[in-house]
Amino acid sequence: MGVSGFIKGFSFLHRTKPRTRFHPYGYIQWRNFSDSKILNGNDSLLPVLIVGAGPVGLVLSILLNKFGIKCTLLEKNKVFSQHPQAHFINNRTMEVFRKLDGLAEEIQRSQPPVDLWRKFIYCTSLTGSILGSVDHMHPKDFEKVVSPISVAHFSQYKLTRILVKMLENLGFGIHSLEGPEGLHPEPLRGREILMGHECVSIDTTDECVTATVSFSKEGKLLTRKIQSKILIGADGAGSTVRKLVGIELKGEKDLQKLVSVHFWSKELGQYLLNKRPGMLFFIFNTEAIGVLVAHDLTQGEFVLQIPFYPPQQNLEDFSPEICKKLILKMVGQELLDIDVIDIKPWVMHAEVAERFVCGNNQIMLCGDAAHRFPPAGGFGMNTGIQDAHNLAWKIASLMKGVAPSSILATYETERKPIAVFNTALSVQNFRAAMAVPATLGLDPTVANSVHQVINKGVGSILPSGMQKVILDGIFSIGRTQLSGLILNENNPLGSSRLAKLRHIFEEGKSLQLQFPAEDLGFRYLEGALVPDSKDVASALELPTGRRRDYVPCADPGSRLPHMNVRVLSDFPSEETISTHDLVSVDKVEFLLIIAPVEESYNLAQAAFKAAEEYKVSTKVCVLWPADTVTGFQPGSKAKLPWKNYTDVIEVKSSSDSLSWWRTCQMTERGAILVRPDEHIAWRSKSSIVGDPYAKMNMVFSTILGFKSQPIQETVS
Numbered sequence: 001m002g003v004s005g006f007i008k009g010f011s012f013l014h015r016t017k018p019r020t021r022f023h024p025y026g027y028i029q030w031r032n033f034s035d036s037k038i039l040n041g042n043d044s045l046l047p048v049l050i051v052g053a054g055p056v057g058l059v060l061s062i063l064l065n066k067f068g069i070k071c072t073l074l075e076k077n078k079v080f081s082q083h084p085q086a087h088f089i090n091n092r093t094m095e096v097f098r099k100l101d102g103l104a105e106e107i108q109r110s111q112p113p114v115d116l117w118r119k120f121i122y123c124t125s126l127t128g129s130i131l132g133s134v135d136h137m138h139p140k141d142f143e144k145v146v147s148p149i150s151v152a153h154f155s156q157y158k159l160t161r162i163l164v165k166m167l168e169n170l171g172f173g174i175h176s177l178e179g180p181e182g183l184h185p186e187p188l189r190g191r192e193i194l195m196g197h198e199c200v201s202i203d204t205t206d207e208c209v210t211a212t213v214s215f216s217k218e219g220k221l222l223t224r225k226i227q228s229k230i231l232i233g234a235d236g237a238g239s240t241v242r243k244l245v246g247i248e249l250k251g252e253k254d255l256q257k258l259v260s261v262h263f264w265s266k267e268l269g270q271y272l273l274n275k276r277p278g279m280l281f282f283i284f285n286t287e288a289i290g291v292l293v294a295h296d297l298t299q300g301e302f303v304l305q306i307p308f309y310p311p312q313q314n315l316e317d318f319s320p321e322i323c324k325k326l327i328l329k330m331v332g333q334e335l336l337d338i339d340v341i342d343i344k345p346w347v348m349h350a351e352v353a354e355r356f357v358c359g360n361n362q363i364m365l366c367g368d369a370a371h372r373f374p375p376a377g378g379f380g381m382n383t384g385i386q387d388a389h390n391l392a393w394k395i396a397s398l399m400k401g402v403a404p405s406s407i408l409a410t411y412e413t414e415r416k417p418i419a420v421f422n423t424a425l426s427v428q429n430f431r432a433a434m435a436v437p438a439t440l441g442l443d444p445t446v447a448n449s450v451h452q453v454i455n456k457g458v459g460s461i462l463p464s465g466m467q468k469v470i471l472d473g474i475f476s477i478g479r480t481q482l483s484g485l486i487l488n489e490n491n492p493l494g495s496s497r498l499a500k501l502r503h504i505f506e507e508g509k510s511l512q513l514q515f516p517a518e519d520l521g522f523r524y525l526e527g528a529l530v531p532d533s534k535d536v537a538s539a540l541e542l543p544t545g546r547r548r549d550y551v552p553c554a555d556p557g558s559r560l561p562h563m564n565v566r567v568l569s570d571f572p573s574e575e576t577i578s579t580h581d582l583v584s585v586d587k588v589e590f591l592l593i594i595a596p597v598e599e600s601y602n603l604a605q606a607a608f609k610a611a612e613e614y615k616v617s618t619k620v621c622v623l624w625p626a627d628t629v630t631g632f633q634p635g636s637k638a639k640l641p642w643k644n645y646t647d648v649i650e651v652k653s654s655s656d657s658l659s660w661w662r663t664c665q666m667t668e669r670g671a672i673l674v675r676p677d678e679h680i681a682w683r684s685k686s687s688i689v690g691d692p693y694a695k696m697n698m699v700f701s702t703i704l705g706f707k708s709q710p711i712q713e714t715v716s
């Protein structure tokens with residue numbers, strides 16, 4: 001039975017009155033069927049309910065709000081998480097943030113200076129010898145040629161804080177049960193975050209999704225029902241929504257178990273800031289092994305990641321006092337101001353949900369709920385935020401009556417292959433990270449195998465205390481490989497290991513931070529777009545795990561290449577903007593980019609006419625080659641009798657940089673149609689053959705999903 005059948009079947013089974021429902025959380029709720037008629041207390045239906053106010057749910061609600069779509073967020077915790085967790089924001093996410101009311105600028109202002117985090121450092125202790133270091137910023141990362149913005153290093157909880165503030169500025173209320181407002185707003189306005197509210201069950205009908213939400217008030221566990229047209233599961237790696245709708249995860253589980261120790265030490269921060277600034281410190285010595293993430297050296301905020309081997313080890317083995325001792329072993333000298341504030345175990349998986357959309361296109365999974373990767377390369381939150389960016393304009397198109405509900409199915413068609421690809425890339429990068437300890441004689445796969453033998457093999461019959469002693473013994477014997485006696489240039493084994501390490505670092509075979517080709521170059525092959533015929537059978541190129549440059553591309557499904565342009569208007573301005581800025585952020589609007597040539601003007605007129613019929617806003621951008629227009633010029637007024645167009649001129653970054661059309665690998669008789677998420681929906685490399693109106697009509701109907709079989713563009 002399909003998922004939607006399962007959900008409906010589940011609802012049907014329980015439609016007797018009164019009746020008992022057993023919830024997965026072990027309590028029983030009494031419900032009259034008539035309850036389900038009560039819609040938020042006033043028969044209103046929320047357009048969108050988002051379960052989970054992590055970074056993905058918060059960004060999605062901002063994007064929806066910008067498109068004028070109301071949504072309510074549920075967050076099971078009473079306060080937002082203060083754990084730093086993610087910190088690397090990739091280039092594409094920063095491009096998305098750049099268009100959200102100054103969010104990217106605020107991150108850039110607040111993050112530590114790039115020289116403090118551009119390196120990964122490998123050492124025997126934070127004050128001991130450096131085994132190697134890798135600088136992850138290349139000169140071109142600062143040149144802003146392929147993107148108007150660069151990557152960032154900013155802790156997840158600080159990002160969350162800014163996102164919540166942005167929502168408050170957009171009129172959202174944060175309702176925390178404890179406050180004087182007491183319970184929660186009735187009716188829901190579609191602009192609120194309900195803290196301390198956990199989604200515990202879901203029912204669907206053709207008209208709506210009903211979420212049962214539990215919360216505790218004055219010691220009592222209460223429930224309420226919230227009905228919405230669409231429900232989004234943005235509820236993280238352990239997603240309840242995913243489990244409730246019965247979607248399985250596919251991939252590798254339990255790659256590694258770790259404990260995150262969040263602590264502050266200004267003293268350590270100052271030492272590293274002066275002596276060896278970096279973002280990640282991989283520490284290998286005879287007493288301890290771990291990875292230190294420097295979230296903010298100036299403030300002295302760190303997270304230490306330590307391998308964790310349950311059940312022989314348990315969380316009590318990582319009390320604040322023990323963690324302090326471990327930190328000191330990794331620092332290699334005394335520190336007086338270590339303040340451990342949080343200790344959290346976590347498990348690394350590499351899994352993707354089998355489906356991202358279910359329940360008749362009414363329920364969608366987003367972010368970690370849909371995919372959970374090793375954090376190597378920092379793709380987790382970034383992929384989730386880009387899911388939200390893909391989904392928001394599609395939800396808005398449906399809600400505004402521009403597209404049928406099938407447009408939501410394209411969210412899975414487009415985003416699932418990206419999630420699968422990013423999972424493979426993250427696993428590869430995680431394995432690359434293992435090359436360093438393996439070269440030092442500490443192969444982590446061996447440690448994991450030893451652990452498995454103790455868990456499942458002969459070791460499992462031993463008393464748990466003895467298992468722990470054996471495991472500790474084996475690990476400490478392993479760590480002797482790191483002793484100064486072995487690891488030095490005078491020892492033949494040590495010197496050969498150090499030479500191999502140098503090779504790994506120089507060849508870019510260790511853990512990488514930046515993947516421009518994948519970060520900016522990911523591409524949808526099918527979905528809400530008109531694919532090239534050559535694309536249909538082709539798959540995404542396999543990840544190499546090495547840094548590769550991004551090559552601009554205007555093939556359908558790609559992100560619109562960035563180029564600086566200057567607007568030619570009645571008010572001449574020297575200000576340059578990015579081609580990305582031509583795409584509207586607050587309405588569902590397509591952008592057609594053409595050259596100032598007669599046949600392209602004809603195509604633009606045909607596009608306006610077709611767009612009008614589909615009731616979808618479309619703007620035309622006439623892109624003039626550099627140096628062809630001097631000063632003020634009225635541009636295309638005579639050719640385009642509609643108002644919604646703009647003339648812009650290329651601003652080349654250097655005299656030998658390519659023109660716009662060459663950058664896009666097209667002729668200047670071509671045209672590019674861009675979606676509201678800045679991905680290319682259709683393009684013609686050169687002139688259109690045949691009737692331009694018929695062509696544009698087909699293009700819009702295919703993108704919006706009015707045709708069962710998308711047309712295929714013949715590559716010209």
Ligand SMILES: Cc1cc2nc3c(=O)[nH]c(=O)nc-3n(C[C@H](O)[C@H](O)[C@H](O)COP(=O)(O)OP(=O)(O)OC[C@H]3O[C@@H](n4cnc5c(N)ncnc54)[C@H](O)[C@@H]3O)c2cc1C
Nearest residue numbers: 052054055056076086087088199236367368378380381382
């Ligand atoms: C050590 C570490 C380092 C990382 N570094 C990076 C990095 O540098 N860059 C990067 O991109 N990613 C990184 N990640 C991954 C990143 O942290 C996650 O991908 C990100 O948190 C996912 O965001 P989310 O909003 O999808 O889920 P979450 O952040 O997990 O948020 C989900 C929210 O839903 C709530 N919730 C859960 N169930 C319910 C329910 N039933 N009802 C209501 N609310 C519910 C939860 O309380 C939570 O607040 C890292 C992860 C780890 C562990």
